[in-house]
Amino acid sequence: MLLNLTDLSDEPLQSQIYRQIRARVLNGELEAGQMLPSIRSLAQEQKVSVVTVQRAYESLERESLIHSRRGKGFFVSEIARHDRKEMAFQGLVEKLRPLFQAARGEGMSRSEILAAVQAILDQKE
Amino acid sequence: MTNAFQINRMVKSYPGFQLGPLDLALEPGKIMGYVGVNGAGKTTTMYCLVGLVRADAGDVRIFDRPNDLNRPAWKLDVGYVGDQHVFYERWTAEENLNFLARFYPSWSVGKAQDLARRLRLPLEKRARDLSTGNRVKLALISALAHSAKLLLLDEPTAGLDPVVRLEVLDELMEVIQDEERAIFYSTHILADIKRLVDDLVFLDQGRIILRSAKDDLVEKWRTITFYSDRTIGAVEAAVQIRHEGRAHQVISSDHEATLAHLRALEVEIRELHYLPIEEIAVQIIKGGSHVAADQS
Amino acid sequence: MWPLIKAELSYQRPFLVTGVGAILAILIFLWFSPVLFFVPEIPFPRRISITFWFLFWVSFVILMNTAFPPQGIHRREYRNRLLALLPVPLWQLGILRFLLLISAWAALIVIFLLFLLCAGDWDLFWGGPTWPQMLVSLSGAFLTGSAYVVFMTDLQTVFPKGKKFLRLPWQPLLNSFIVLSTVAYFLAVCYLILQSSPGVKLSIRILVPLVAFMAQSWDGATVFVLTGTGMALASVLTFQLRRSFLE
Numbered sequence: 001m002l003l004n005l006t007d008l009s010d011e012p013l014q015s016q017i018y019r020q021i022r023a024r025v026l027n028g029e030l031e032a033g034q035m036l037p038s039i040r041s042l043a044q045e046q047k048v049s050v051v052t053v054q055r056a057y058e059s060l061e062r063e064s065l066i067h068s069r070r071g072k073g074f075f076v077s078e079i080a081r082h083d084r085k086e087m088a089f090q091g092l093v094e095k096l097r098p099l100f101q102a103a104r105g106e107g108m109s110r111s112e113i114l115a116a117v118q119a120i121l122d123q124k125e
Numbered sequence: 126m127t128n129a130f131q132i133n134r135m136v137k138s139y140p141g142f143q144l145g146p147l148d149l150a151l152e153p154g155k156i157m158g159y160v161g162v163n164g165a166g167k168t169t170t171m172y173c174l175v176g177l178v179r180a181d182a183g184d185v186r187i188f189d190r191p192n193d194l195n196r197p198a199w200k201l202d203v204g205y206v207g208d209q210h211v212f213y214e215r216w217t218a219e220e221n222l223n224f225l226a227r228f229y230p231s232w233s234v235g236k237a238q239d240l241a242r243r244l245r246l247p248l249e250k251r252a253r254d255l256s257t258g259n260r261v262k263l264a265l266i267s268a269l270a271h272s273a274k275l276l277l278l279d280e281p282t283a284g285l286d287p288v289v290r291l292e293v294l295d296e297l298m299e300v301i302q303d304e305e306r307a308i309f310y311s312t313h314i315l316a317d318i319k320r321l322v323d324d325l326v327f328l329d330q331g332r333i334i335l336r337s338a339k340d341d342l343v344e345k346w347r348t349i350t351f352y353s354d355r356t357i358g359a360v361e362a363a364v365q366i367r368h369e370g371r372a373h374q375v376i377s378s379d380h381e382a383t384l385a386h387l388r389a390l391e392v393e394i395r396e397l398h399y400l401p402i403e404e405i406a407v408q409i410i411k412g413g414s415h416v417a418a419d420q421s
Numbered sequence: 422m423w424p425l426i427k428a429e430l431s432y433q434r435p436f437l438v439t440g441v442g443a444i445l446a447i448l449i450f451l452w453f454s455p456v457l458f459f460v461p462e463i464p465f466p467r468r469i470s471i472t473f474w475f476l477f478w479v480s481f482v483i484l485m486n487t488a489f490p491p492q493g494i495h496r497r498e499y500r501n502r503l504l505a506l507l508p509v510p511l512w513q514l515g516i517l518r519f520l521l522l523i524s525a526w527a528a529l530i531v532i533f534l535l536f537l538l539c540a541g542d543w544d545l546f547w548g549g550p551t552w553p554q555m556l557v558s559l560s561g562a563f564l565t566g567s568a569y570v571v572f573m574t575d576l577q578t579v580f581p582k583g584k585k586f587l588r589l590p591w592q593p594l595l596n597s598f599i600v601l602s603t604v605a606y607f608l609a610v611c612y613l614i615l616q617s618s619p620g621v622k623l624s625i626r627i628l629v630p631l632v633a634f635m636a637q638s639w640d641g642a643t644v645f646v647l648t649g650t651g652m653a654l655a656s657v658l659t660f661q662l663r664r665s666f667l668e
Contacts, residue, residue, distance in 0.1 A: 010399045012343040013320065044302045049156060051323040055340050098397065105352070105395050172667070177505060179664045195661070200508035211503040213432055227424040228507050 001037050005046055013048050017056035025065045025076055026088050036066060036074040063087070127189045129153045129275045129307030130174060135183030137169055144169045144331040146183065151307050153274065158318050158339070159311035160406055161328035167311040168208050170328070171279040174309075175205045187275065201229060204268030205277045210260045212252035218263050219248040222270065229271035237270035244296050258289035265293070269300060276301070276308045282317055315403045325402075327409050335409055339402060346400045346408075347380035353392035361386035364408050364416055376400065376408060378416060422513040425504070429521060441528055448532070505666035515657035522567045522653060526560060557642035564649025568656045575659035 005016050024030045036042075039057060043050045057074055060066045065087075068074050079087070103113050128150045136145035144166040151157050161167050172178035174185055176194050185192045190199040212221045218241070226232040241248050244262040247255075255263065261281060268276060281297065282290045294317055301308060301321060310318050325342065327335040352371050360366060362379035373392075377383035380397070387394060400408075409416055430437075504514050 007320070010401075012340070012399055014340050014343070047298055047302070048320045049323045049339060050154075051338055052320075052340055102395065105393065172665075175506065177502065177666050194505070194511040197508040197510055200506070205506060207502070209502065211500060213428075213500070213503075215435075216432065224424075224428050225507075228509065 001042065001045070003046060005048070013046075014052045014055045014059075017042075017046075017048075017053060018059045021056070021060055022063070022065055022091070025060075025079070026084050026091075028084075030076045032076050032078040034076045035072075036076065038073055126152065128186075129155075129188060130309070131186040131189070132170075132174070133184050133186075135173060135180045135185060137173055137178065137180045139169075142166070142331060144173075145180075147333060149326065149333060149336075151275075151309055153307050154305045156301070156308045156310065156318075156321050156323045158315065158322040158325045159309060159328060160313065160315060160325055160410070161311075162313055162410060165328045166331040167313075167328055168279055171205070171207065171277055171309075171311060174277055175203065175207070176200075177207070201231065201271070202274045203277065204271065204273030204275070205279075206261070206264045206268050206281045207279050208283065210264040212260075212263065214253035215251060217249055217251050218246060218255065218259075221252055221263065222248075222266065225267055226270075232271040234270075236272070237266055240266045240269060240296075240300065243299075244293070256289075258285050258293065261285060261289075261293060265297065272304065274306050276306055276310075278308065278310045280312050281310075282312075282314075315406045319402045325406070327406070329410060329413055334413060342405050343399065343402055345379050345381075346405045347377050347383075348396075348398045348400060349375045349377055349380065349383060349387070349394065350396040351375070351387055351392045351394045353390070355390075355392075357390070357392070364412055378408075422509065422517065425507075425509065425513070425517050426520060429517065430524070433521075437528065441532065445532060501666045511661050512657065515660035518571060518660060519653050519657050522571065522656070523564065526563045530556065530560065557639075558645045561642065561645025561647070561649035564653045565645065568649065568652035571656045572652065572659050575656070575663050 001021075003017060003020050005013055007013075009016070011019075021030070021036070030036075036057070037045070039050055039053045043053045046053075057066065057068075061068060061074075064077055065079065066074050067077050100113055103116070108116075130149075130151050132147050132149045134145070135147045136143065138144075142164075147170065159167055159170070169178065173180045174187075174192065176192050187199040188202055190196075192199055212218075213224065216224070222237050226234060226237075238248075240246075241262075244266070246259055246262040246266065250259070252260070252263070265281065268278075282293055285293060298321060310322070312318060319339070322339050325335075325337055325339050326333055351373050353373060354371060357366070357368070357373055360375055360377075360383055362377050362382040363375045364378050365376040367374045372395075375383060384394065384397075504517075505511075
C-alpha cells in the first residue's frame with residue numbers, strides 16, 4: 001500500500017497511517033471487502049514498528065471502517081453512503097476545531113472566520 | 126509463551142557503580158529499545174546477557190534456558206554485536222566468517238554473502254585492514270548469518286561517521302524485520318531505531334526507570350501552549366513549564382490530565398503539539414524516576 | 422573443540438614455522454659449529470647439554486612474551502572475547518588454552534628428540550646432567566611458569582574491576598620460587614659450560630646439590646613436571662572461575 005509517512009511531521013506515525021487509510025476508505029479508493037495488508041507486512045514495507053500498525057488498525061476498527069476476520073486478515077467494511085458522508089463531516093469538524101480556536105485566539109470574529117472559509121472554497125473552484 | 130530473554134533480579138557491582146536489581150523480559154518477535162546515557166549500565170546489561178560477564182546476583186534465561194557458559198546451546202539462538210569487535214586479525218573477513226560457520230549448524234553461507242553484498246563489505250580484506258565501519262558490518266553479519274531468534278545489539282552505530290552510519294542503519298533496519306526475531310537494541314540516540322521499536326526501556330544509573338510501548342508515550346505526551354492572566358502554579362502531569370507574560374508552555378506527560386486541569390483553571394488553550402520521541406526520551410532521562418513514575 | 426584447535430594452530434602457523442625454523446637453525450649451529458662461545462673443542466655430547474639451556478631460554482622468552490607482549494613488533498591478540506562468545510562449553514576453551522600453552526614446548530621437544538634420533542647415539546652422557554631428567558625438569562618448569570601466568574590473569578577477573586588484584590598469601594612464595602629456579606638454571610648451565618673448559622674449575626658448591634636435584638635426579642624432575650602439569654590443569658579450572666572475559 002502506498003502511504004506517505006514522514007518523520008518530519010509532528011504527527012505520530014500511528015496517526016498518519018490511521019488518517020491516510022481512513023481517507024482512502026471514505027473516498028472509496030479502498031473498496032468495501034478489499035483486504036488490507038497484514039500488520040506485519042505493512043510494518044515491514046513502511047519500516048515501522050508492528051505495534052504502530054496494529055494500533056492504527058485498531059483505531060480504524062473501532063470506527064467500523066475496517067473489520068478483522070480471524071485467521072484471514074483485515075478487510076474494508078461496507079459503509080453506507082450517508083455514513084461515509086457523516087464520517088467525513090465529523091472528520092472535518094474535528095480538524096477545523098483547533099484551527100478555529102487558534103483563529104479566535106488571534107482575535108478573529110465569527111464572521112471573519114466564515115469569510116476566510118468562503119475565500120478558500122472560492123479559490124478551489 | 127517463552128520469553129526471548131528473562132532477567133530476574135540481576136545485580137552486577139563495580140566499585141562506584143551498581144547495575145540492578147534488574148527485572149526485564151523481552152517477548153519473542155518484539156523490538157525493544159534500551160535507552161540511557163553513557164554510563165547508565167546498558168553495555169554491562171548486554172555483557173551479562175551474553176555471558177561475557179558474570180552477574181553477582183540474580184539470573185538470566187534465554188528462551189527459558191539459563192545462560193550457562195558450560196551448556197552453551199542457548200547461544201545458537203543468539204546473535205550479538207557488542208561495543209568491541211574481535212576477529213582473527215590476520216584472517217580475511219571471509220575466513221573469519223567461515224570460522225564462525227563451523228560452530229552454528231544454522232549458519233547460511235548464502236545469507237552471509239548476501240549480507241556482505243548488501244552492506245558492501247569487501248570479504249577478501251584482512252580484518253585488521255578493515256575500516257571501523259566495515260568492522261561493524263562484519264560483526265553484524267557474524268550475528269545475523271545464523272538466523273538467531275534473539276538479536277542483542279549494543280549501540281551498533283556508535284563511532285561511525287554519518288555516511289557509514291546511514292549505510293549500516295539502512296540495511297540493518299531492512300534486515301531486522303526479515304524474520305520473526307526479538308531484538309534488544311541499546312542506544313543513547315533514539316533516532317536510529319525510533320520507527321521500528323515496539324517498546325522502550327529507560328535505564329538511569331543502573332536502574333530501569335520506565336518501560337512503555339513507544340506508541341503509548343507518543344500518544345500521551347504533548348506540548349501545550351495556553352494563555353492566562355493569572356499566575357499559574359503547578360499543573361497536573363507537567364514535566365516542564367515556561368512562562369512569558371501571558372503565554373505559558375507546558376510539556377505534559379499525560380495531556381488528557383493536563384488539559385482537564387487547565388480547563389478547570391479556565392485558561393485559554395492555544396496550541397497542542399505532539400512531541401518527537403527523542404524529546405520525550407530526553408525528558409524522561411532528565412527527570413529520572415520522578416517523571417517516569419507518572420507514566421506507569 | 423577440534424575446529425577451535427585447528428583454527429588456532431593454522432592461525433599461528435606462520436609464527437610457529439618461522440619460530441621453529443629459526444630455532445632449528447640455531448640448534449644446528451650449536452651442535453656442529455667448530456667454535457662455540459669462544460670455547461674451542463667442546464665435545465659433541467656436551468653440546469647437547471648446552472642445547473637444553475638454549476631450549477630453556479627459548480621457552481622463557483615464549484613465556485615472557487605470553488605474559489608481557491611487546492607492542493609494535495608482534496601485538497598479541499586478545500581473543501577471549503571472541504572465543505567466550507562461541508557456543509562452545511567453557512571447559513573446552515580452558516583445555517584449548519592449556520594445549521596452546523604446551524604446544525610450543527612440545528614442538529621443541531619433538532624436534533630435539535628427532536635430532537637425537539638422527540645422531541643415533543642415546544648414551545651421550547658423560548657425568549654431566551642426565552638429559553632425560555633435565556628435559557623432564559625443564560618441561561615441568563616451563564609448564565609451571567606459563568600456567569602461573571594464565572592462572573593469575575584468571576584470578577584477576579574474580580575480583581572486581583578497578584581493584585588491584587589481591588595479594589594472595591602464597592603469591593610471594595611462588596614468585597620467589599620461579600625467580601630462584603630460573604636463576605639456578607642459568608647458573609647451573611654456566612657452571613657446566615665452564616667446568617668443561619680446561620684450566621678453569623669453578624666449584625659452586627652450593628649450586629651442585631640444587632642442580633643435582635633438578636637436573637640429575639628423577640625425583641627433581643618428577644616434582645617439577647608434576648607441579649607444572651598440576652598447575653596447567655588447574656588453569657583449565659581457573660578459566661571457568663573467571664567472572665569476566667572482557668580482557
